[in-house]
Amino acid sequence: MKAYQTTVFAALLAATSLTQAQAADPIKIGVVTPLSGTYAGIGQQVRWGLDLAVKEVNAAGGIMGRPVELIYEDEEANPTVAVQKAEKLFEVSKVDFLTGTVSSGSTLAVGQTAERAGKLIATTVSFADSITGDRCSPNVFRVNARAGQQSAALAVWLSKEKPQAKVFYLGPDYEMGRSTVAAFKASAEKVGASTVGEVFAPLDAKDYTQYFGQIRAARPQVLYTSMAGNDTVRLLTQLQEFGLVGNMALVGAAGTVTSQNLAAIGNAAEGFVTGAGYSTQIDTPENKKFLDAFKAAYKADPDLYGTDSYGVIYGYKAAVEKAKSTETDKVREALSGLKWMTPQGEKTIRAGDHQAIQTMYVVRITNGQFKIGGQVSGEDAIGPDTCTRF
Amino acid sequence: MMAAVLEYVQFVLAPQIVTGLAFGVAVILVAIGLTIIFGLLDVINMSHGEFYAFGAFAALALGSLGLPFWLLLALVPLLMLPLGYFTERVLIQRVFNRKDRHVTTLLLTFGLGLVLEDAFRLAFGPNPYRPDTPIRGAVTLFGVFLPNYRLFLIVVGAAVIAAVALVVYRTRLGAMVRAAAFDRNMAASLGVPVATVYAGAFAFGIALAGFAGVLLAPIYSVFPTMGRDFILMAFTVVIVGGLGSIAGAVVAGLFLTQVQAIASLYISPVWTDPIVFGIMVVMLMVRPRGLFGQLGHG
Numbered sequence: 001m002k003a004y005q006t007t008v009f010a011a012l013l014a015a016t017s018l019t020q021a022q023a024a025d026p027i028k029i030g031v032v033t034p035l036s037g038t039y040a041g042i043g044q045q046v047r048w049g050l051d052l053a054v055k056e057v058n059a060a061g062g063i064m065g066r067p068v069e070l071i072y073e074d075e076e077a078n079p080t081v082a083v084q085k086a087e088k089l090f091e092v093s094k095v096d097f098l099t100g101t102v103s104s105g106s107t108l109a110v111g112q113t114a115e116r117a118g119k120l121i122a123t124t125v126s127f128a129d130s131i132t133g134d135r136c137s138p139n140v141f142r143v144n145a146r147a148g149q150q151s152a153a154l155a156v157w158l159s160k161e162k163p164q165a166k167v168f169y170l171g172p173d174y175e176m177g178r179s180t181v182a183a184f185k186a187s188a189e190k191v192g193a194s195t196v197g198e199v200f201a202p203l204d205a206k207d208y209t210q211y212f213g214q215i216r217a218a219r220p221q222v223l224y225t226s227m228a229g230n231d232t233v234r235l236l237t238q239l240q241e242f243g244l245v246g247n248m249a250l251v252g253a254a255g256t257v258t259s260q261n262l263a264a265i266g267n268a269a270e271g272f273v274t275g276a277g278y279s280t281q282i283d284t285p286e287n288k289k290f291l292d293a294f295k296a297a298y299k300a301d302p303d304l305y306g307t308d309s310y311g312v313i314y315g316y317k318a319a320v321e322k323a324k325s326t327e328t329d330k331v332r333e334a335l336s337g338l339k340w341m342t343p344q345g346e347k348t349i350r351a352g353d354h355q356a357i358q359t360m361y362v363v364r365i366t367n368g369q370f371k372i373g374g375q376v377s378g379e380d381a382i383g384p385d386t387c388t389r390f
Numbered sequence: 391m392m393a394a395v396l397e398y399v400q401f402v403l404a405p406q407i408v409t410g411l412a413f414g415v416a417v418i419l420v421a422i423g424l425t426i427i428f429g430l431l432d433v434i435n436m437s438h439g440e441f442y443a444f445g446a447f448a449a450l451a452l453g454s455l456g457l458p459f460w461l462l463l464a465l466v467p468l469l470m471l472p473l474g475y476f477t478e479r480v481l482i483q484r485v486f487n488r489k490d491r492h493v494t495t496l497l498l499t500f501g502l503g504l505v506l507e508d509a510f511r512l513a514f515g516p517n518p519y520r521p522d523t524p525i526r527g528a529v530t531l532f533g534v535f536l537p538n539y540r541l542f543l544i545v546v547g548a549a550v551i552a553a554v555a556l557v558v559y560r561t562r563l564g565a566m567v568r569a570a571a572f573d574r575n576m577a578a579s580l581g582v583p584v585a586t587v588y589a590g591a592f593a594f595g596i597a598l599a600g601f602a603g604v605l606l607a608p609i610y611s612v613f614p615t616m617g618r619d620f621i622l623m624a625f626t627v628v629i630v631g632g633l634g635s636i637a638g639a640v641v642a643g644l645f646l647t648q649v650q651a652i653a654s655l656y657i658s659p660v661w662t663d664p665i666v667f668g669i670m671v672v673m674l675m676v677r678p679r680g681l682f683g684q685l686g687h688g
Contacts (some may be wrong), residue, residue, distance in 0.1 A: 034517070036516040037516060037517070038518075062420040076516075135567055152491035171661065199658050199659070200658065200660070201659070201660070202660060204517075206545045206609075206611055206616075206619065207413075207609060207610055209409045210406075210409060210410075210413075210650070210651065210654045210659040210662075211654070211659055212405065212406070213409075213651070213654050213655040214403070214407070214655060214656075215400060216401055216405065216406075217398075217402045217655055230517075233520070234520070236609070239525070240537075241528070241537045242405065242535065243528055243535045243537075264520075313609075315548060331617055339455065342494060
């Protein structure tokens with residue numbers, strides 16, 4: 001009798017949850033992002049961008065009539081933790097899609113987890129070329145500009161402002177740092193620059209002064225760095241403390257100096273040049289609308305991470321509506337070659353390697369503002385498709 | 391040719407040596423506390439790095455209340471004296487007189503370090519804080535560009551180290567400490583309050599670590615695991631210099647940090663750690679007691 005009752009009860013429960021699923025079962029998007037550690041500030045921007053887009057999408061009726069729900073997990077900028085949190089989101093929370101990874105190491109690792117789980121992920125932050133290059137995955141998409149695209153824009157500035165410059169490279173010692181340095185070195189040498197040295201410091205290094213000896217000895221005219229988050233704050237303030245800021249031009253990756261860490265760096269960041277996929281100064285109605293909504297919600301400027309994270313929700317929405325499904329294979333099909341509008345303009349996902357193509361900007365920090373000094377079209381910046389897996 | 395050499399020394403070599411010196415002085419401050427505690431109590435204090443972090447966090451917390459840096463530099467070590475005193479009396483003495491003293495005190499202090507580290511994480515969160523540099527700007531001496539705060543760190547740190555050496559080797563108090571280290575029972579029978587000397591020396595070592603924490607906070611930032619980064623180097627200095635030797639800690643501290651600084655000009659600074667630890671291994675093989683003798687001897 002008891003067993004019979006339980007069965008009936010369970011059947012009733014299953015029936016109610018089924019009917020609910022048909023009505024307005026939310027589309028779940030997992031977010032694995034650093035909410036603590038050296039990249040916590042980047043994770044904050046990711047969160048703001050995603051939250052804002054989801055609020056807008058839900059207010060306008062959701063995706064195919066279903067509301068969107070974000071489920072956050074802190075990955076501490078540590079690939080091991082990122083994989084555990086991604087597995088939890090895939091297996092326990094049953095998310096339909098996953099985004100938010102910041103460190104390139106985390107994106108590569110979580111990409112493999114997604115392949116095993118048969119789910120799709122998109123990074124909105126990671127720079128390493130390999131993610132949509134020789135280590136590409138059919139389950140991984142990237143909606144932000146990779147190292148190669150940034151370098152293409154920065155090399156245009158270099159050839160014009162510092163022709164035949166002697167360049168020194170200083171990057172964080174992991175996938176992203178190695179990849180950004182290699183990408184810019186290739187672009188810079190193509191336009192006539194010479195390399196006078198390169199050195200890599202561990203992620204989250206506290207004191208960069210021991211690296212300054214090699215920089216002084218090499219006497220570069222240009223210092224390229226791809227430090228990010230709090231690492232940039234320490235590097236640039238220490239360069240200034242040791243009187244090295246005035247001697248050479250500072251250039252770097254798009255994520256090195258952003259709205260998020262600019263205040264902490266102060267005037268040591270003045271004059272810093274980068275090639276980026278976003279600047280608050282982009283003069284389009286889409287950007288203006290986004291900028292106003294972001295500032296109203298968070299009392300802070302968005303940076304490239306916040307903007308690319310905002311855009312990924314609209315990209316996923318467009319893909320699901322095109323596929324009329326949240327199934328992995330159908331959404332993958334819809335994302336490949338997808339064109340959609342973002343605050344940065346129209347983005348296109350290249351079918352061959354899942355890399356977004358977009359206009360790139362030369363951005364220079366002038367009086368604390370990210371002034372646009374030139375731009376390179378998406379086609380000129382994207383570079384060859386080197387993905388051979390699909 | 392001469393001009394080029396001089397320019398290289400001024401622009402490349404000298405700043406690197408000064409940077410190494412600032413780091414060296416800080417390491418020595420931590421290592422001296424470690425070596426005194428070992429030389430006198432025969433205890434390897436595995437929580438020493440966390441007491442260094444304690445000093446930095448205390449400065450951070452009190453600094454946010456508006457206390458000026460100069461006051462904190464004196465106040466934080468003073469506040470840490472009773473902390474160290476009671477740690478020795480209440481915790482270490484509990485296991486001190488067992489036969490396997492080395493193992494029990496090592497485990498005890500190791501556990502204490504873990505507890506402290508997690509306490510910092512609970513109280514302050516995992517993210518680093520960077521206090522403002524108390525002295526900004528720089529000077530140019532003999533054509534060498536030197537940041538003021540690093541110079542200040544070197545001068546103040548060196549003065550404190552000299553004062554410690556003076557107290558231990560030249561005063562009646564120091565003689566009592568050395569006597570207690572040389573022969574505990576003999577010293578006790580001659581009227582040295584050994585138990586107080588032990589707790590006092592432990593407190594003094596902890597206060598030195600806290601002092602280093604306050605000094606270094608504006609350079610290295612303040613975060614829960616900061617003790618771990620630093621303590622490896624301090625242990626290496628103590629082993630190379632000779633367990634229990636203050637002179638040894640000074641000589642080894644200066645030598646090893648200069649090796650790191652100069653080597654960093656030619657190889658990646660990350661790869662200077664293997665060189666330093668290599669020197670330690672060779673020292674352990676060739677001369678296990680280190681460069682200099684123990685606290686109670688010589």
